Amino acid sequence: xxxxxxxxxxxxxxxxxxxxxxxxxxxxxxxxxxxxxxxxxxxxxxxxxxxxxxxxxxxxxxxxxxxxxxxxxxxxxxxxxxxxxxxxxxxxxxxxxxxxxxxxxxxxxxxxxxxxxxxxxxxxxxxxxxxxxxxxxxxxxxxxxxxxxxxxxxxxxxxxxxxxxxxxxxxxxxxxxxxxxxxxxxxxxxxxxxxxxxxxxxxxxxxxxxxxxxxxxxxxxxxxxxxxxxxxxxxxxxxxxxxxxxxxxxxxxxxxxxxxxxxxxxxxxxxxxxxxxxxxxxxxxxxxxxxxxxxxxxxxxxxxxxxxxxxxxxxxxxxxxxxxxxxxxxxxxxxxxxxxxxxxxxxxxxxxxxxxxxxxxxxxxxxxxxxxxxxxxxxxxxxxxxxxxxxxxxxxxxxxxxxxxxxxxxxxxxxxxxxxxxxxxxxxxxx
Ligand SMILES: *Cc1c(COP(=O)(O)O)cnc(C)c1O
Numbered sequence: 332x333x334x335x336x337x338x339x340x341x342x343x344x345x346x347x348x349x350x351x352x353x354x355x356x357x358x359x360x361x362x363x364x365x366x367x368x369x370x371x372x373x374x375x376x377x378x379x380x381x382x383x384x385x386x387x388x389x390x391x392x393x394x395x396x397x398x399x400x401x402x403x404x405x406x407x408x409x410x411x412x413x414x415x416x417x418x419x420x421x422x423x424x425x426x427x428x429x430x431x432x433x434x435x436x437x438x439x440x441x442x443x444x445x446x447x448x449x450x451x452x453x454x455x456x457x458x459x460x461x462x463x464x465x466x467x468x469x470x471x472x473x474x475x476x477x478x479x480x481x482x483x484x485x486x487x488x489x490x491x492x493x494x495x496x497x498x499x500x501x502x503x504x505x506x507x508x509x510x511x512x513x514x515x516x517x518x519x520x521x522x523x524x525x526x527x528x529x530x531x532x533x534x535x536x537x538x539x540x541x542x543x544x545x546x547x548x549x550x551x552x553x554x555x556x557x558x559x560x561x562x563x564x565x566x567x568x569x570x571x572x573x574x575x576x577x578x579x580x581x582x583x584x585x586x587x588x589x590x591x592x593x594x595x596x597x598x599x600x601x602x603x604x605x606x607x608x609x610x611x612x613x614x615x616x617x618x619x620x621x622x623x624x625x626x627x628x629x630x631x632x633x634x635x636x637x638x639x640x641x642x643x644x645x646x647x648x649x650x651x652x653x654x655x656x657x658x659x660x661x662x663x664x665x666x667x668x669x670x671x672x673x674x675x676x677x678x679x680x681x682x683x684x685x686x687x688x689x690x691x692x693x694x695x696x697x698x699x700x701x702x703x704x705x706x707x708x709x710x711x712x713x714x715x716x717x718x719x720x721x722x723x724x725x726x727x728x729x730x731x732x733x734x735x736x737x738x739x740x741x742x743x744x745x746x747x748x749x750x751x752x753x754x755x756x757x758x759x760x761x762x
Pocket of ligand 1: 433434460511514515546548549569
């Protein structure tokens with residue numbers, strides 16, 4: 332029997348009406364060139380990862396279980412060399428003891444700043460959870476409590492760096508500047524690696540000894556280069572996002588200058604111990620294999636983001652980035668304009684999941700947010716946002732932030748299901 336017919340029958344059986352899947356096909360047909368470019372990027376980054384593993388002489392011993400103190404944990408030490416090779420840095424710290432992206436960022440900041448030092452975010456407001464790390468929102472244990480001061484340079488209205496303001500903000504106290512690559516839950520554009528490189532060059536010209544850190548969350552393997560290729564002293568991210576490839580069950584990484592990574596290690600474990608301790612507890616195969624898969628997983632997520640942008644743009648909704656724009660991370664924002672639409676979209680993403688597909692997400696008052704939020708995720712790893720997931724704060728402009736998908740095929744199914752739910756709710760009428 333014809334493969335296309337079989338596939339359409341199964342879509343129908345799984346809840347996608349022929350009208351919705353035909354609309355999806357029409358859009359997909361227009362994206363062949365985009366998808367080919369994404370595949371080319373995956374090819375480059377796949378080679379980069381394999382090269383990094385070969386150069387570090389990865390072997391089967393790397394996957395052995397290590398417990399206790401973890402002295403001479405060969406798999407862990409080799410993996411850190413692999414990350415350093417991928418990011419072209421002197422060293423890296425890649426650990427299951429780094430519990431999430433926020434922890435990796437908090438660790439890096441607290442390890443490299445001392446009382447009296449000043450931190451500047453030159454990319455406007457940082458990610459929500461960092462407000463408590465820095466002490467923008469009063470919080471026990473924040474950098475502010477240790478006498479580390481903070482300044483923020485707002486971006487220009489078009490989302491570009493405000494260079495005169497950056498120059499003015501940098502002072503004799505400025506020790507470290509941070510740049511967030513991805514827009515996170517804001518509507519500004521994400522930065523390209525090239526833009527980040529320009530900003531770092533500018534900062535170094537004003538004050539050469541300033542440490543330049545990049546929050547690399549959601550950006551890994553989207554482009555041919557990483558921020559560490561254009562001057563960043565430290566790049567920081569989460570293993571339950573891009574570089575974990577969906578297989579890492581926990582973890583974070585910091586890659587960068589050897590002396591700065593050493594500081595991170597002394598802070599993570601203990602002064603005097605640093606990188607020498609911290610057993611890998613059996614997660615090494617998942618870390619290696621996830622990194623190996625990451626370039627193609629990211630490609631699948633990018634195709635999903637481009638597909639969603641084009642579907643919803645065609646239906647008249649504002650999307651960031653636009654359907655034809657270049658990508659610098661895997662997040663897609665869609666302004667749906669009403670609470671009902673945000674809820675319907677998220678219910679669609681949930682209904683398309685391999686795990687927990689039968690539960691129905693509802694908005695709730697999540698800690699740390701100033702409005703109700705609805706979240707859709709049916710993930711193998713709890714909270715993993717390299718897996719297909721969507722979040723929508725129930726407030727103006729009623730945008731959903733959509734990301735991930737371990738495979739393009741799943742991302743496509745999820746987006747079609749979101750459209751199906753909008754259509755069933757009578758919100759989207761013309762297809
Ligand atoms: C996800 C994210 C973080 C925080 O990572 P968690 O793993 O959720 O703690 C920080 N910055 C950006 C840009 C992110 O996307």
